[in-house]
Amino acid sequence: MNKRQNPAEFLKKVIGKPVVVKLNSGVDYRGILACLDGYMNIALEQTEEYSNGQLQNKYGDAFIRGNNVLYISTSTK
Amino acid sequence: MAIILKEVSAPTAGIKITTPNVQAFHNSDSLGNGTLYVTGSEVTWISSAPGSKGFSVTYPAIVLHAISTDTTTFPSEHVFMMVDQRKSIRRRRAPILRTIQEADEQRGLELAAAELEGEESDNDDEEGPGLEIRFVPDDKEALTPMYHEILKGQEENPEEDDMMFEDEEEQEDGEYEMEEGDEQAMGSGQWFTADNIDQLQMSEEGLANMQRIFGRGDQQPRQDDSME
Numbered sequence A: 001m002n003k004r005q006n007p008a009e010f011l012k013k014v015i016g017k018p019v020v021v022k023l024n025s026g027v028d029y030r031g032i033l034a035c036l037d038g039y040m041n042i043a044l045e046q047t048e049e050y051s052n053g054q055l056q057n058k059y060g061d062a063f064i065r066g067n068n069v070l071y072i073s074t075s076t077k
Numbered sequence B: 001m002a003i004i005l006k007e008v009s010a011p012t013a014g015i016k017i018t019t020p021n022v023q024a025f026h027n028s029d030s031l032g033n034g035t036l037y038v039t040g041s042e043v044t045w046i047s048s049a050p051g052s053k054g055f056s057v058t059y060p061a062i063v064l065h066a067i068s069t070d071t072t073t074f075p076s077e078h079v080f081m082m083v084d085q086r087k088s089i090r091r092r093r094a095p096i097l098r099t100i101q102e103a104d105e106q107r108g109l110e111l112a113a114a115e116l117e118g119e120e121s122d123n124d125d126e127e128g129p130g131l132e133i134r135f136v137p138d139d140k141e142a143l144t145p146m147y148h149e150i151l152k153g154q155e156e157n158p159e160e161d162d163m164m165f166e167d168e169e170e171q172e173d174g175e176y177e178m179e180e181g182d183e184q185a186m187g188s189g190q191w192f193t194a195d196n197i198d199q200l201q202m203s204e205e206g207l208a209n210m211q212r213i214f215g216r217g218d219q220q221p222r223q224d225d226s227m228e
Helices: A008-012 B085-090 B102-120 B122-127 B140-156 B174-186 B204-214
Strands: A018-023 A028-036 A042-051 A054-064 A069-074 B015-026 B029-039 B042-047 B053-058 B062-068 B078-083 B131-137
Touching (some): A018 A042, A028 A054, A069 B204, B015 B042, B015 B140, B029 B140, B042 B140, B062 B140, B131 B140
Antiparallel strands (some): A018 A028, A018 A069, A028 A042, A042 A054, B015 B029, B015 B131, B029 B042, B042 B053, B078 B131
16 A cells, blocks of 8 residues: 555445455345444444345444455445 | 674574574675574574674664675675665664674773764765675575565564555554545545446545456456556
8 A cells, every 4th residue: 555545535436335245254134334434344224134145134324344355346236 | 984793692583484594694794604694583694703792783774685696796796785774774774783782892882872873963865875784605505595584674673654564553654645635535435337337536445446357357457557
């Protein structure tokens, strides 16, 4: 990382959108990307937890520590 | 400034590479043929002439090393080293050109000491970085391994007070404290939504996470950050 640049432009495209958050453990969380902080910790709303493609749980809000996230993709739903 | 060769014992520990038939030069003066030892702590050259004369250079004193292939400035391809004697003096390290069997070389030592002290006095900034040493192996194929082993040695021997090579003991300096402050400020529980995302400031950890997270999956990887 050679410089500290503002990543806001990029994050604008995904914040407030439905996303799939894949954790290192393999579990998916699908929800609205509500907000995030300077560590890339993220908070989802209307969250559904999927394990092996099966819906396991629903959460109103979910907080996910950035270090645990494998990737975030924009959801088609 | 001349090099005073002393009797040197061949290193026995931590040898990375031993290259025989290496001619050493100080500037353009040949010191003769010998063997080059690159070890974990220093670079040592010992003449093959009787008496085992040679010199050792510790890594912190090697300002730069390189393979020179420009035969217009020097007739043979060689590994070039620029050596800063003053570094080791100021930091109270052992002199660069030192004896291992000091007792036999008292006179040489005294000469060297006088030379080093002179260098340390107030005109030391005018003298430039110091010694230029060249190693010319008989076998040109040896150049690259020599270069790489010195490089590894350099990496394993960071300067104690070099900001670029922080280790755990060095983290009390200003740079570290500043970073720590930054991270606290940026990770202090401030959350960013679509409304205030423009104020977002990422910590290093956050940026690394972001690159990792969005560099995969369906998103465009942000390669501009990873360009050096």
